Amino acid sequence: MENIIRIAVQKSGRLSEDSLSLIKECGIKFYNGTGKLKSTSTNFPIEFLFLRDDDIPGYVADGVADLGIVGENELVEKNKEVNTLKKLGFSKCRLSLAIPKGQDYPGLSFFDGKSIATSYPKILGDFLKSKNLQAEIHEISGSVEIAPSIGLAEAICDIVSSGSTLMMNGLKEVEQIFKSEAVLISNKNLSPEKLSIVDKLLFRMNAVQTGKSNKYVLLNAPNHSLDKIISLIPGMRSPTILPLAQEGWSSVHSVLSEEQFWENIEGLRAAGAEGILVVPIEKMVV
Ligand SMILES: Nc1ncnc2c1ncn2[C@@H]1O[C@H](COP(=O)(O)OP(=O)(O)OP(=O)(O)O)[C@@H](O)[C@H]1O
Numbered sequence: 456m457e458n459i460i461r462i463a464v465q466k467s468g469r470l471s472e473d474s475l476s477l478i479k480e481c482g483i484k485f486y487n488g489t490g491k492l493k494s495t496s497t498n499f500p501i502e503f504l505f506l507r508d509d510d511i512p513g514y515v516a517d518g519v520a521d522l523g524i525v526g527e528n529e530l531v532e533k534n535k536e537v538n539t540l541k542k543l544g545f546s547k548c549r550l551s552l553a554i555p556k557g558q559d560y561p562g563l564s565f566f567d568g569k570s571i572a573t574s575y576p577k578i579l580g581d582f583l584k585s586k587n588l589q590a591e592i593h594e595i596s597g598s599v600e601i602a603p604s605i606g607l608a609e610a611i612c613d614i615v616s617s618g619s620t621l622m623m624n625g626l627k628e629v630e631q632i633f634k635s636e637a638v639l640i641s642n643k644n645l646s647p648e649k650l651s652i653v654d655k656l657l658f659r660m661n662a663v664q665t666g667k668s669n670k671y672v673l674l675n676a677p678n679h680s681l682d683k684i685i686s687l688i689p690g691m692r693s694p695t696i697l698p699l700a701q702e703g704w705s706s707v708h709s710v711l712s713e714e715q716f717w718e719n720i721e722g723l724r725a726a727g728a729e730g731i732l733v734v735p736i737e738k739m740v741v
């Protein structure tokens with residue numbers, strides 16, 4: 456079917472919730488009851504396939520799905536020919552080398568001649584090669600952190616986020632070899648009809664992302680400091696200035712990134728701004 460796109464998302468796991476929230480925030484409605492592996496939106500030409508994340512790059516490369524949401528770690532590991540359309544800013548983690556807590560770590564030479572358990576043999580293999588290290592890679596599909604304690608390997612290479620899984624298993628992180636976040640990928644040969652639907656989806660995703668990274672700021676300021684305040688929070692085109700009922704004061708409305716807000720808050724207060732409100736933005740089209 457040409458007038459509908461198929462997107463592959465993780466069925467259940469670390470990517471699922473944020474992937475589905477993003478799609479819902481784009482105003483796309485669908486049903487995803489437990490156990491249902493396929494679903495069609497009721498208000499956007501998109502069909503969902505709920506899959507294991509390992510299979511998503513391959514399905515998108517083969518054209519079974521037109522789009523997919525997957526971690527960069529899985530994408531690079533599977534080494535499939537797809538386009539990466541967008542970083543999505545969630546499921547941020549890293550792939551790291553870790554060793555038993557009590558071991559001395561002299562640097563990367565530690566791994567020469569050692570055995571390393573991992574679910575990411577390609578990324579690890581490429582890293583070892585780039586450092587001219589010879590190590591034996593033991594590929595296992597999960598619970599990698601257990602490997603050293605059961606004598607399967609002397610070190611591991613696995614996903615780390617907070618580091619608590621490593622700590623609970625008596626390991627310490629010694630090298631970060633890859634940084635990852637969720638990305639939107641697409642098949643390389645989409646028809647013009649499908650590309651036009653993908654463009655509409657990207658437009659919505661950009662509006663959601665831009666909205667999230669910006670804030671709507673309202674404050675009261677004495678009129679004599681308006682020039683200073685406008686220079687600190689210039690906004691999209693320029694701030695809105697409305698007179699307050701009290702003579703000599705104005706309300707200033709502007710849009711700025713959260714970082715800009717924190718960078719400028721002292722300056723705003725020093726210029727006499729008060730009653731400062733910071734409001735989240737749901738969608739923003741620039
Ligand atoms: N602790 C974490 N914090 C943040 N992101 C993570 C974390 N663990 C994994 N991820 C990211 O989420 C992706 C999916 O992780 P998950 O643990 O759900 O995978 P899985 O167990 O292989 O799932 P599946 O059953 O779909 O194969 C990973 O490939 C990685 O990109």
Ligand SMILES: O=P(O)(O)OC[C@H]1O[C@H](OP(=O)(O)OP(=O)(O)O)[C@H](O)[C@@H]1O
Binds near residue numbers: 613
């Ligand atoms: O540094 P941390 O915050 O502890 O996160 C890292 C852990 O998270 C992931 O597993 P997950 O909990 O998703 O379970 P899984 O083994 O089922 O993939 C990953 O495989 C690590 O084991």
Ligand SMILES: [Mg+2]
Binds near residue numbers: 507509
């Ligand atoms: Mg998986």
